[in-house]
Amino acid sequence: MFAVKGKYVFAGLVAGLLLFSWAMPTIARAEVKIAVVDMERAVNECNAGKKAQAELKRKFDKLQDEMKSLGDEIETLRKELENTAVLLKPEAKLAKERDFERKVRLFNDRKRDATQEMNEARRDAFAPILRSMEKILQGIGASGAYTLILESRIALYSPKSADITAQVIAGYNKANP
Numbered sequence: 820m821f822a823v824k825g826k827y828v829f830a831g832l833v834a835g836l837l838l839f840s841w842a843m844p845t846i847a848r849a850e851v852k853i854a855v856v857d858m859e860r861a862v863n864e865c866n867a868g869k870k871a872q873a874e875l876k877r878k879f880d881k882l883q884d885e886m887k888s889l890g891d892e893i894e895t896l897r898k899e900l901e902n903t904a905v906l907l908k909p910e911a912k913l914a915k916e917r918d919f920e921r922k923v924r925l926f927n928d929r930k931r932d933a934t935q936e937m938n939e940a941r942r943d944a945f946a947p948i949l950r951s952m953e954k955i956l957q958g959i960g961a962s963g964a965y966t967l968i969l970e971s972r973i974a975l976y977s978p979k980s981a982d983i984t985a986q987v988i989a990g991y992n993k994a995n996p
Contacts, residue, residue, distance in 0.1 A: 852964055854983045855971040856956065861984050862948050865991045871944035878940055882933045889926045896922060948991075955990040959983060 862868045896919045904912055960968050963983075971977065971984070 850964075851966045853967045853969065853977075854960075854963070854965050854981050855969050855974050855977045856982070856987050857971040857984045858949070858952070861952060861987045861991070862945055865948065865952075865988050865995075867948050867951075867991070867995055868945070871948065875937070875940060875944060879937060882937065886926075886930060886933060889922075889929060893919070893922050893926055951995060952987060952991055955987055955994060959986060959990060 863872060896915070900912075900915050900919055903915075907915065956968055959965070968983070969977075971982065
């Protein structure tokens, strides 16, 4: 939904720029310089982004190991219940079934919590990088006399020469050693 809405915003911006340039003859002769940047690539490829990705991977692997352990425990209980169900007394069978169901609920709750933890960790890891990149982009925009810098996913078309992602990554790494 965001990408479609963003395309309409971009189209509106371009239409507004064109109308404004036609209305004002002096502005029509002024150079319009537009650049695009792939923010996802910039965040992931800058030094801080690579460190954040490595830390997130460690956290993900730890959570994945925990979930595998819980899943294995549930699978063992399931097999045990299937194999011994006919031999157990009704009360014992009911107790094992309840234990199994409780473990499945705990597993599902932990899975949901782990997903939320990862989303929060991702947001916390990348938010400061994005804030710093915003400042880098403002500096590049001012020094490069850009009229407009867009996220590359919003642009329907842009030549490779308009992509300043590498410049943003270099600027970020220089400003944040």
